[in-house]
Ligand code: ADP
């Protein structure tokens with residue numbers, strides 16, 4: 001029911017003198033519980049696809065279905081609503097608010113919806129524990145390592161019970177040991193049923209996903225399943 005379907009999606013950017021076709025008829029499904037890595041050379045359309053999946057932008061043509069919701073048919077307000085309520089973003093640079101504690105940062109998506117109370121606070125504490133930060137609840141980002149900050153961001157991404165975690169080069173700022181810890185956390189969340197879509201240019205990261213979708217020149221170049229053997233670190 002919560003599957004994501006990308007159906008013949010085209011995205012064009014109209015510049016002064018020309019039209020750039022960033023995506024040219026891309027189709028693939030992301031079933032609930034999947035773990036997909038999106039790869040491709042610079043300029044292949046990864047950021048454009050990520051922006052569409054994150055409801056930051058709409059396709060020029062084609063359909064983007066999140067469960068029952070057809071993103072391509074929504075108003076900008078409806079799109080913003082889905083983005084705030086149903087997508088869990090994780091960025092390379094964590095994007096935490098320095099003045100807020102771990103628990104408060106995890107609650108930021110709820111704050112935008114005017115939902116803040118003891119129930120929400122309890123949920124944020126639980127999520128801090130899920131990502132292994134139960135003993136850091138009142139710390140601020142500057143008191144945490146990069147890996148710990150990314151754990152806060154991952155907990156924040158889960159607070160709305162999203163369709164999927166959308167991770168953009170989530171381990172790009174982390175050393176290899178910390179990268180491994182974050183990938184292990186993603187493994188665990190995925191095995192608990194969380195759907196993960198990530199963009200990465202690193203083979204060592206993408207082989208940990210269940211599937212790799214490769215883009216080239218705005219087209220889907222390949223869609224392959226990673227063997228269990230490949231997925232072992
Ligand atoms: P990638 O993330 O794989 O590097 P992008 O999605 O950023 O690829 O870009 C795909 C193509 O679309 C490129 O040719 C890029 O220059 C162009 N493009 C991306 N965003 C815009 C934009 N906002 N306006 C105009 N062209 C864009």
Ligand code: ADP
Nearest residue numbers: 013015020041042043044045046047048051168
């Ligand atoms: P990355 O590959 O690191 O994700 P990109 O260079 O693809 O970064 O894009 C960074 C941002 O710049 C994107 O959000 C995209 O919308 C914008 N962008 C990319 N190419 C163009 C372009 N040709 N014109 C305008 N904006 C662009």
